[in-house]
Amino acid sequence: MTIWHPPELNPEQPKYKALADAMATAIAAGELQPGQKLPTHRHLADRLGVTVGTVTRAYAEAEKRQLIESRVGSGTYVRSYNSTEFAIGEPLPEEIVDLSYSIALNVDQAGQLAEDLASLSGNRPLLKQLLNYQTPGGLLRHREAGLQWLQMTGIDSGDLERLLITNGGQHGFHTATAALCRAGDTVLSAGLTYPGFSLVAQQMGLRHIGIESDSDGVIPEALNTACLRFKPRLIYLNTRVNNPSCEQTSAERIDQLAEILQRHQVWVVEDDVQGCLLDASQPSFANRHPEITLFVSGTSKALTGGLRVGYLLPPKPLLRAAASAIRSSCWMTAPLMVEIASRWITSGVASRFIIEQQRQLTQRHALVRQVLTGLDLHSVDYGLNVWLLLPEPRRGQEFCQSLERQKVMAKPSAAFAAGHFNALQAIRFCVGGDTSLPALEKALHIIQGELQQPGPEFDIAH
Ligand SMILES: Cc1ncc(COP(=O)(O)O)c(C=O)c1O
Structure with missing residues (x-):
């Protein structure tokens, strides 16, 4: 060697x-x-x-x-290429249960798409329009459907004038960050956060600082200290449910954080890609403090990931910068995909998919609690993820490697650590996706069995 x-x-x-x-x-x-x-x-x-x-x-x-x-x-x-990093979207060997990606449940989205494509294929004038360039924000009726989506998912502060269509949620917060930041700026997020944002920060040359949270989200005192020390430009938050750790932030906490952010002139990029599958009454920065919030929604978790349709709602003074960031990255979203998403939203199909997923997710969370009873589990009703804090001396990385050897894929907490944030030892697994209920049950028993193991012996450092 x-x-x-x-x-x-x-x-x-x-x-x-x-x-x-x-x-x-x-x-x-x-x-x-x-x-x-x-x-x-x-x-x-x-x-x-x-x-x-x-x-x-x-x-x-x-x-x-x-x-x-x-x-x-x-x-x-x-790392080996056969790890899930490279397997997403590719067919996996049947015996593998992949719980490592947060993916919408299969509720026959493909059947619905087949119907829509058949109906679209008979409408030449519409197809012609969809093959044209559009303005960066998207066609008016597509934006109207977007507004309906926001209202349906509990965001009632939006207006058509400010709504931009994006290529999914990732593109939404990439756009928001590009509109606000230049290389060398500092951005904040919860210490445990969605790694897609860490990637944006890394690629744009931003300093990324993770802030300590408690069960109600980011801790105000820690945020205030970070604002004084680092003079950040924005904070990225998953307020309605944090990916990965599943905290939900209360209205009181949102108001406390907003007061600090306003005082330090820091914008909020609120990513609701996971939140829009939940109870619509869950509070948000978008509803309570729209003047400081660039709200990001998307159809990936509530409908399906391959549509690549999302919505960005910036405050009015930032609209031009956000539209310009869309133009510079991709000019516009693919109108055909937005047409499909808009049809699903306006015809009631989207609501049906959400309700059906919520029903199945309730059943799946009950199963998780039953098999992993007594453990330090964190999840929310209708959420796709479960966060499991590991007992000593287990470590997220070695625990996931042991699971992988037993053909179950999950993600260790280190994958979600912002900047140099010191992550707790935990794993995240998803109860959605294409995993059948029996396969999920089998995987949960493997996780439970692994928790009974003593764990590795650590080398003494020399
Ligand atoms: C919090 C969060 N934001 C954004 C995304 C990516 O969303 P999209 O597929 O719409 O780009 C994910 C995917 O897991 C997510 O969990």
């Missing part, structure tokens, strides 16, 4: 970051192969003339980016 020799590190970066970047480059170039063992911390430190601590930090950074994985007692390896 050849030992990887890293190139000279970029002197303009902190050393640990430069080393993590060098690993990413080597993996992308095929110099480091999936499954290849990496040198020990000591070996690499001696070779590069840096401290062992720097290498440890670099490995932790690379692990957070899901480039490498450490196997207790064995060493550190380049």
Whole structure:
């Protein structure tokens, strides 16, 4: 086996970051192969003339980016391509139960799409219109359907003038962030947050700081301290249900946070892609403080991910910047997909899908509570995710690796850590997607069985 020799590190970066970047480059170039063992911390430190601590930090950074994985007692390896990171959307071997992605339940969306495509195929003038360029915000009737979507999911503060159509929720908060930030700015989020936002921050060259939360969401005192210290431009929040940890923020807490944010002139990017499947009366920044909120919704969780249709509701003074960010990234959304989503919304199909998912999710959460009884579980009625805090001495990463060996996929808490946030040891698993009820039950028993194991013995560090 050849030992990887890293190139000279970029002197303009902190050393640990430069080393993590060098690993990413080597993996992308095929110099480091999936499954290849990496040198020990000591070996690499001696070779590069840096401290062992720097290498440890670099490995932790690379692990957070899901480039490498450490196997207790064995060493550190380049992640294998057969991990779920690369399997999403591809058919998986039947015996694998993949609970690692947060995906809408199958309620025969494909059957509905087939009906709509058949009906559309007979309407040439409409097809012609859908094949044309549109303004970046989208066609008027598509925006009207978007407004109906927001109202249906409990957002009553929107108006047509401010509503923009996006290519899904990820594109929605990417657009909002691009409209507000320039490289070098600081952005905040809950310490445990949706990794899609961490990716945006990383790609735009933003400093990303994770804030401590309690069971009601981000803690006001911690937010105030971070605002004073870092002068952030925005905070990204999943107010109605946090992905991954499932907290829901009360109206009182929203008001407390809003007061602090207004005082420090910090915008809120409120991502409701998961929240819109829930009880519509759940409070939001969009309804209570629309003047500081860029609200992001999407149809991926409540309807289905492949539609790629979402909605962005910025405050009026930011409308032009947001529209311009859409134009610069993709000009406009694909009108055919927005037509499908709009039909589902205006015809009642979307409500039907949401109600059916809520019914099935209630049943699934009851099953989770029954099989994993007495454990530190966090979930919300109608939510897609379950957050399971692990007992000592279990660690998220090794726990997920043990599950993977038993053909169950889940995500460790480290995958959700913002910046250098010190994540609790936990796993997130999804009870939706294409997983059948018997397959879910089987996976839950495997999780339960794994929790009975003593866990790994940790190496004594030398
Ligand atoms: C909180 C959150 N926001 C955004 C997304 C991505 O949404 P979309 O598929 O609409 O881009 C996800 C997907 O899991 C999510 O959980």
